[in-house]
Amino acid sequence: MPFREAVRKVGPPNWEWWKERHPIPKPDAPAAPPPIYRPVCPRCGSTRLYLAKKRNRWVCQAGAFGAPHFRHPDFEFAEPKMELRPDKKAIRRIKQDTTLHYQQQSASRWQAWLQSPEGIENRRLAVLLGIEESKRYLSFDDTKTLCRPCASREDYRHIRRSERRAELDRFARYVAELDAME
Numbered sequence: 001m002p003f004r005e006a007v008r009k010v011g012p013p014n015w016e017w018w019k020e021r022h023p024i025p026k027p028d029a030p031a032a033p034p035p036i037y038r039p040v041c042p043r044c045g046s047t048r049l050y051l052a053k054k055r056n057r058w059v060c061q062a063g064a065f066g067a068p069h070f071r072h073p074d075f076e077f078a079e080p081k082m083e084l085r086p087d088k089k090a091i092r093r094i095k096q097d098t099t100l101h102y103q104q105q106s107a108s109r110w111q112a113w114l115q116s117p118e119g120i121e122n123r124r125l126a127v128l129l130g131i132e133e134s135k136r137y138l139s140f141d142d143t144k145t146l147c148r149p150c151a152s153r154e155d156y157r158h159i160r161r162s163e164r165r166a167e168l169d170r171f172a173r174y175v176a177e178l179d180a181m182e
Contacts, residue, residue, distance in 0.1 A: 006126035006133070018113055024105040027098060033090035039080035043072050049080055125175065132174060 039049050039058070046062035055076070063075030113119045136142070146154060 006130040035084040038085040
């Protein structure tokens with residue numbers, strides 16, 4: 001079993017307590033970017049415009065190709081109207097920065113937990129679980145060769161669930177024995 005999977009199986013012993021002691025600071029709400037002047041259709045106010053260079057005219061895509069309720073006959077015009085509109089690229093950049101900040105804070109909290117005594121104990125248990133799983137795998141205890149109908153009968157959910165429960169009970173007894181030896 002890979003080490004990361006074993007760490008996830010063991011799980012942090014008191015993760016909620018750790019998150020309360022080491023919260024991720026909430027970033028201040030970023031200021032909305034100032035609106036910018038954008039060309040808009042004088043008829044419908046759409047920002048979906050382009051300059052048809054050969055005709056030297058502006059074309060409103062919403063008026064020409066949009067949904068039926070947005071179409072209008074005069075979708076070509078000489079000059080667009082300039083209006084203040086939200087800067088979508090700046091808004092997207094602010095959201096990406098906020099997400100990046102949260103991910104960095106979350107990763108630093110995880111690294112701090114890994115360095116803590118609880119994290120070290122959790123990794124020790126994960127290593128023990130990995131060793132136990134490797135021994136079990138190499139002993140071929142769970143190996144069975146069955147024909148197709150018999151194999152499908154073995155794969156029912158309730159059988160897998162009961163095997164998993166027995167495996168967890170064995171691991172709990174193993175950890176209790178290790179703790180008793182120390």
